[in-house]
Amino acid sequence: METRASYVLVGGFVLSFLAGLIAFAIWIAKVDLDAEYKDYDIYFDGTVSGLYKRSIVYYLGIPVGDVRDITLAPQDPSKVRVWIRLRAEVPVSEASRARLEFQGLTGVAYIELSGGSPNSPPLESHLGAERPIIEAEPSPLLEIFDSAPNLVNEAIKMLGQIQKILSNDNVANISKTLSNTERLTGNLADGTDNLEVMVADVQIILAEAKNAAVKISTLVDNGNTLIEEDAKQLIAEATGTMQAATAMLNRVDGLVAANEGTVTQFIGGSLPEVSRMILDLRLTARSLSRLVSRIEQNPSEALFGAKEAPYNLKTRKTEEEGN
Amino acid sequence: MVGQTVKIPVSKLITSFLFCALVLLAGCGPLISFGDDGPADDVYNLSYEGGYSANVDSENIIYLEEPLMNQGLSGVDIAVALPDDQRSTLKGVRWAGNSADLVRDYLVRSLSEKSGVKLLGDGGLDVRAGCRMTVKVWSFEFAPGERSRDDTVDVAIEFSLVRYRDGHLVGQRAFNVSTAIDTNQGNSVVAGFRAGMHALSGDAANWLGPLGSNCAL
Known part of the structure; x- marks a missing residue:
């Protein structure tokens, strides 16, 4: 017996099943058939390690798209072109x-977009570019990672310097300094016992200084009085004296000018002569002094000379020896 | 009697004056000597044998002061240096003038001619000079030896050159010359002095010449 199946029913069931399956897939994939997207390019300088296709693109923390492709920049191999869809x-x-x-310390990267001012014009594609290009800016965290090796080296150097500073000798010196500081502070603390005496002395000194200031003020007042009253007369007398001295100097100047030749001759010729004459007089005075001394001691010897035995060249003896 | 005048004869007055003069003359006997009857001394001069400095530098003039003679060297007698620092004078011989004057005149002429620097002596007191040079004579004496061929004449003079302008001591140097003479061979003691002064002035002129520029007027 031949089974009489309803082909229409089976076909309807299969089609219904397929349609349900497609709807389920669409529902599962959350495909937004009504959504519209725009593609952009971003050129990063250097590495984009941790960034992959499908990595999420955030705008002010809101996921607004994903990375479509990552390639080297066609014109500059030192840059990376990231194609994103927003x-x-x-x-x-x-x-x-x-x-x-980067998300935490996992190393997974994402792209964060930041907006400009509301008045900025919308980004358009430049001539010759496939997609509009969003300007990239360096990541602070990436800079830290880039400079991390240098920081480590600097830290190692700093540790070496600290080790030198904290050598045994320096530690001993620091200990001495601390002990001296402790002794100094102890002495200061002890010295504060005499603080009252010191304050009293300072008060006495201040009082004396005050008295001195009063006396100085009085002296200044007297000086002002002297200058304003007595000094006028004194200045007038001094002026008169200066005028008289000026007149006298003028007369002396005229006298010298009139006798310039004579004065020059005196200075140039007579002064050396006087100088030498003084020297000769000094010698003469010394000779006279000796003569007077000899006369006082032995006048006869001074006049007729001392008795001495002359040397006889023929006998090669003195006269006394000869006799 | 009041008002009576006493008249003394002139002859008695002259006689009394002569008597008093004779008494005074007799009293001054120890002080006055008329010399003895011994032979006269031989008198010598110390003349420089060279010429006179006619063409010398008149810009650099030095006034040579009177030499200061060491003890026992001054006077007209010729000093003799005996052993044990004993001093004497040579018998029968003397200088024509004071030894200091003789040395000064000799140095003025000899140094002027040999050094090229104008030196002024006794007659140049009123001439303007740039420097003065003091002279100290340490030795100027005859020194007899054990034998006649050991006799020497020693001359030692120290010069000090002082600039008038600032009293700066430009230079100071002592020169010493000992000249051997043999009196038995007819060599005169005075010739020994002359030879010694000749050698010493030559050395002094060589020292003084380069220093003359310090005495420019």
């Missing part, structure tokens, strides 16, 4: 900036 309603303007960020 929802059409994301306000990307000329002032928007893209930055590579």
Whole structure:
């Protein structure tokens, strides 16, 4: 007996099943058939380690798209071109900036977009470019990682310097300094016992200084009085004296000018002569002094000379020896 | 009697004056000597044998002061240095003038001619000079030896050159010359002095010449 199946029913069931399956897949994939997207390019300087396709793109912390592709820049191999796709309603303007960020310490990277001012014009594709290009800015965290090796080296050097500073000798010196400081502070603490005496002395000194200031003030007042009253007369007399002295100097100047030749001759000729004459007089005075001394001691010898035995060249003896 | 005048004869007055003069003359006998009857001394001069400095530098003039003679060297007698620092004078011989004057005149002429620097002596007191040079004569004596061929004449003079302008001591140097003479061979003691002074002035002129520029007027 042949089974009479309802082909229409089976076909309807299969089609219904397929349609349900497609709907389920769409529901599972959360495909937004109504969504519109825009593609952009971002050129990063250097590495984009940790960034992969499908990595999320955030705008002010809101996921607004994902990374479509990562390639080297066609014109500059030192840069990396990242193709991203954003929802059409994301306000990307000329002032928007893209930055590579990391999630915690896992090393997974994502792209963070920051907006510009609301008045900035929307970002458009430049001539010759496939997609509009969002300006990239360096990531602070990435800079820290880049400079980390140098920081480690500097830290090692600093540790070496600290080790030198904290050598045994310096530690001993620091200990001495601390002990001296302790002794000094102890002495200061002991010295504060005499603080009252010291304050009393300072008060006495201040009182004396006050008296001195009063006396100085009085002296200044007297000086002002002297200058204003007595000094006028004194200055007048001094002026008169100076005028008289000036007149006298003028007369002396005239006298010298009139006798310039004579004065020059005296200075040039007579002064050396006087100088030498004084020297000769000194010698003469000394000779006279000796003569007077000899006369006082033995007048006869002074006049007729001392008795001495002359040397006879023929006998080669003195006269006394000869006799 | 009041008002009576006493008249003394002139002859008695002259006689009394002569008597008093004779008494005074007799009293001064020890003080006055008329010399003895011994032979006269031989008198010598110390003349420089060279010429006179006619063409010398008149810009650099030095006034040579009177030499200061060491003890026993001054006077007209010729000093003799005996052993044990005993001093004497040579018998029968003397200088024509004071030894200091003789030395000064000799040095003025000899140094002026040999050094090229104008030196002024006794007659140049009123001439303006740039320097003065003091002279100390340490030795100027005859020194007899044990034998006649050991006799010497020693001359030692120290010069000090002082600039008038600032009293700066430009230079100071002592020169010493000992000249051997043999009196038995007819060598005169005075010739020994002359030879000694000649050698010493030559050395002094060589020292003084380069220093003359310090005495520019």
